[in-house]
Amino acid sequence: MSRILLKLEHIRHTYGKQVVINDLSLTLKEGDIGCLLGPSGCGKTTVLRCIAGFEAISAGEILLNEMRVSSAASFLSPEQRHMGMVFQDYALFPHLTVVENIGFGLHRMLKAEREQRIAELLKIVGLVDVPSKYPHELSGGQQQRVALARALAPRPDLLLLDEPFSNLDVSLRERLSLEVRDILKNQGMTAILVTHDQDEAFAIADEIGVMYEGEIQQWDTAYNLYHRPANRFVANFIGQGIFVPGKIIDLQQVEIELGVLKGEISHQPVSDCDVYKKGGIVDVLLRPDDIVHDDTSPLQASVVHKAFRGADILYTLRLADGDIVLSLVPSHHNHAIGEKIGIKLEADHVVVFNRFES
């Protein structure tokens, strides 16, 4: 079992009277990559700044390597926390070369040792061909690699990444985020990433905390966030989906217009309330991959919209009773708007919410 490297316990942060972080807790194991994901303004960057020591907290505590680095009464300066940071705008020194930027935090090392560490990092981040270039002579992706190498150079205990890929175009963002994951894993680095882009979060992180209004709604794997969302906010924020009405048969089955969904009903915390008893009316989450296109199925739905996605088409379909569902279909099944197509239900996870629950 890896040991716990970072622990946030019930932290609170306010800007004036505005409570920006409220009773937030999380735990990160050594070698893991965590991510704070959420809409703009939910407080992600503020949490990162509290961890880094750029902001104080008014309640709770932050522990790094079991040592308290922040509480309402005590505070360790950012320099003493031994953390590295990578920012959205790279924050490179424009008048320093790649090698000088990477070596910036290594002034305490002997010259030979420093040169060896820089050479090692140039290899790790794939910049051996451009050691003498200045930031303005590099592409955005290369600049972000320099920033990553500079942050990794002093071998920090924890790396903090604040929207590191948001200035890059989409295809590069995806490639670089996978590369960065490999680099961090190879180095055994523990890291926390902040982003509002779920593809980026899914590509990099082991565990993701979905944030809303200063609180973590669910801290979990990408798989669980998608298939077992803890509340409606997470269900709506992660992936796509539509709620349709359903009637509970038992804790493994719920009946909807399309048939009976079978599987463990994952919304267990409130399963003892009356609505989850037989006959209770609930909202059922249907993901686009829960509805499968099947030409031979007697169940028909008409195409309302279609969005071509290359390998797949995302169809918006209207059922006979007027309910709308989504279906992700391989793109060689190309149907016209207005056409009726056969569909069937193929869901492994049953996610239901109380109709009046927020």
Ligand SMILES: Nc1ncnc2c1ncn2[C@@H]1O[C@H](COP(=O)(O)OP(=O)(O)OP(=O)(O)O)[C@@H](O)[C@H]1O
């Ligand atoms: N220095 C500050 N002074 C006052 N309020 C601030 C300050 N920095 C952030 N805030 C407020 O705190 C809240 C959280 O901001 P924060 O930057 O942490 O959110 P975020 O989730 O990182 O957003 P984004 O994705 O847009 O960067 C926002 O309402 C913001 O306006």
